[in-house]
Amino acid sequence: MQITYKEGDNSYNDFIKELFFQYKTSELLAFNWPSEILVSLLEMQFKAQEDSYRKQFPNANGFIIEIENVPVGWLLLTKADTYHIVDIIIHNNFQGKGIGSQVIKELIEQASVENKKVTLKVAKNNAALKLYSTLGFKIIDEDDVYLKMSTS
Secondary structure: OOEEEEEOOHHHHHHHHHHHHHHHHHHHHHHOOOHHHHHHHHHHHHHHHHHHHHHHOOOOEEEEEEEOOEEEEEEEEEEOOOEEEEEEEEOHHHOOOOHHHHHHHHHHHHHHHOOOOEEEEEEOOOOHHHHHHHOOOEEEEEOOOEEEEEOO
8 A cells, every 4th residue: 555645735625624523423413412512622722732732832843644545544743853743533434444553653753764753642532542552652741531642
């Protein structure tokens, strides 16, 4: 499977928002809110996350993950002393196909060439935690909600 990365620009905003909505909707469905309230809340959360990422990671680069020129995911990454995965989301229709694993393995390989580690922060209840552990990430810090993880 050939994965390519296209620098994210404004033309991909709707796709990135769709990924965010897919991810967050499952968390919010339990509240049984009317759809107009759910959509309004998701819009606010998406905007808040964008603003937060811009402030916390001003030098981050966003990439659309593609397979055969089809957008399948989103990667937000900083490269400084470490490669830090700010955000990675694979579209629901493409999950479970090894795409996220391959993207992260490629990042680990690229970082190791530069003698750098790859770090990320993940919610303790996120299903991707198992994947990160399998790929060699170790917990280096935690709070009540998140784990900070790093390659060796």
